Amino acid sequence: MAAVYKVACRLGSGNVKCIFPRQSFYTHRKLYTSDSSVPPGGQGETEPQQPSAEKPKSGFAVAYELHTDLQQKQESTSSSRVGSTRDETSFASLLRHSPLVQMGPAKDKVVVGKIFHIVQDDLYVDFGGKFHCVCKRPSADGDKYQRGTRVRIRLDDLEMTSRFLGANTDTTLLEADGFLLGLVDTKAKA
Amino acid sequence: MSSMASGILTKVISGLRCPRFTAAALSCSGQAYSTAALPKAVVTPNDITVDSDKLLNVPLSQPDFFRVSELFSLKDLFDARVHLGHKKGCRHRLMEPYLFGSRLEVDVIDLEQTVEHLQLALNFTAHVAFRGGLILFVSRRRQFGHLVERTARECGEYAHTRYWQGGLLTNATIQYGPGVRLPDLVVFLSTLNNVFQPHTAIRDAAKMNIPTVGVVDTNCNPSLITYPVPANDDTPAAMELYCRLFKMTINRAKDKRKQLELLRGLGPAASK
Numbered sequence: 001m002a003a004v005y006k007v008a009c010r011l012g013s014g015n016v017k018c019i020f021p022r023q024s025f026y027t028h029r030k031l032y033t034s035d036s037s038v039p040p041g042g043q044g045e046t047e048p049q050q051p052s053a054e055k056p057k058s059g060f061a062v063a064y065e066l067h068t069d070l071q072q073k074q075e076s077t078s079s080s081r082v083g084s085t086r087d088e089t090s091f092a093s094l095l096r097h098s099p100l101v102q103m104g105p106a107k108d109k110v111v112v113g114k115i116f117h118i119v120q121d122d123l124y125v126d127f128g129g130k131f132h133c134v135c136k137r138p139s140a141d142g143d144k145y146q147r148g149t150r151v152r153i154r155l156d157d158l159e160m161t162s163r164f165l166g167a168n169t170d171t172t173l174l175e176a177d178g179f180l181l182g183l184v185d186t187k188a189k190a
Numbered sequence: 191m192s193s194m195a196s197g198i199l200t201k202v203i204s205g206l207r208c209p210r211f212t213a214a215a216l217s218c219s220g221q222a223y224s225t226a227a228l229p230k231a232v233v234t235p236n237d238i239t240v241d242s243d244k245l246l247n248v249p250l251s252q253p254d255f256f257r258v259s260e261l262f263s264l265k266d267l268f269d270a271r272v273h274l275g276h277k278k279g280c281r282h283r284l285m286e287p288y289l290f291g292s293r294l295e296v297d298v299i300d301l302e303q304t305v306e307h308l309q310l311a312l313n314f315t316a317h318v319a320f321r322g323g324l325i326l327f328v329s330r331r332r333q334f335g336h337l338v339e340r341t342a343r344e345c346g347e348y349a350h351t352r353y354w355q356g357g358l359l360t361n362a363t364i365q366y367g368p369g370v371r372l373p374d375l376v377v378f379l380s381t382l383n384n385v386f387q388p389h390t391a392i393r394d395a396a397k398m399n400i401p402t403v404g405v406v407d408t409n410c411n412p413s414l415i416t417y418p419v420p421a422n423d424d425t426p427a428a429m430e431l432y433c434r435l436f437k438m439t440i441n442r443a444k445d446k447r448k449q450l451e452l453l454r455g456l457g458p459a460a461s462k
Binding site: 089091092094095098100101104105106116126128129130131158159161163169170171172174 | 263264265268271273274275276277279280281282290293294296298300301302385386409422424425426
């Protein structure tokens with residue numbers, strides 16, 4: 001609970017952090033464009049009314065205004081430069097929508113993994129977590145488990161760690177723990 | 191043991207670029223990396239001084255001269271699972287500033303910080319490679335030993351992924367004879383020896399005034415490393431990404447050096 005709250009706080013603060021750069025970006029834009037005759041943002045809409053009163057703008061000036069308006073619209077919708085609350089490329093957003101986080105606790109979750117290494121009867125399966133999982137080759141359909149085969153795993157733990165007596169930190173086995181359910185097969189699923 | 195040592199010896203001696211007596215003088219004085227003598231000698235010793243100084247200062251004109259920030263993005267790091275850390279119980283206290291948080295006992299590394307640190311590290315590596323520095327890749331993870339050695343071979347640098355003898359850096363003149371050139375940068379692709387101990391080379395490089403770049407995971411101690419990069423060092427995808435990035439920066443820096451040398455080479459020849 002405490003951990004989720006902490007993450008939620010960080011996510012919240014991350015979102016707040018993302019809003020500020022946008023404001024600073026627009027002020028910078030203002031500084032940049034104050035030298036030229038084109039004002040940024042919302043004033044661009046009132047701009048066309050003014051030159052008709054003062055002086056009609058000729059070819060290049062009109063084209064420049066059009067270009068900056070288009071660029072601003074493009075930048076307000078593009079998510080690459082400015083961080084926004086719905087920005088897919090901000091780390092907090094990527095993390096929140098990642099399958100590993102959406103999965104929740106790893107206990108008893110069924111995932112699909114790929115075998116990337118085989119040592120006789122041991123299958124090393126990578127399911128997208130930090131560590132791989134090592135499972136014994138099952139007796140049924142044993143020959144079908146080769147490198148690159150996709151298999152279903154029921155996870156127990158993402159990383160096998162334990163604190164032993166007298167130790168400062170946990171001892172980690174650098175492996176995940178899971179039970180091999182079988183091959184990923186369209187016939188088996190149906 | 192002796193065959194390993196002789197293998198390392200041939201590697202180090204074959205990397206000798208400056209005359210033996212200068213290297214001996216430098217290693218005796220305790221400074222491992224050459225700052226005075228140019229390792230890659232431009233044609234004649236007469237026109238070295240002014241031209242070489244100008245050449246060496248060219249990349250210092252801009253903050254990101256080698257454009258290392260274009261080599262990767264936050265999304266690339268995320269897809270390579272660089273943000274995944276160990277469990278909360280394995281956490282090293284000094285890694286706490288680099289963490290985004292912890293979710294369901296699993297630490298998550300803040301990739302925004304990782305991006306900055308990785309840019310600094312790659313930039314530094316590029317500058318060292320540009321100046322003809324000797325780079326040593328170190329990793330004691332047996333799973334990635336072959337990958338690290340292949341990376342080093344492909345960028346023309348050195349790697350040490352076997353047992354680290356105690357006096358490799360600190361006792362080099364006696365173990366390998368006088369006039370051995372020590373690395374100018376040590377890149378750690380994993381800072382741990384096994385899950386309990388940090389790698390001896392971190393301490394030794396700090397003793398010998400050799401800068402280090404290291405990928406520090408949540409259970410590592412980042413204190414003695416000059417350019418730590420808080421990142422995951424257990425997943426093959428992440429390790430392949432780092433190896434690729436280091437290889438690309440080093441090759442880019444070396445190509446840039448050759449290019450600038452050619453340009454300068456044409457300059458004085460044309461004026462004559």
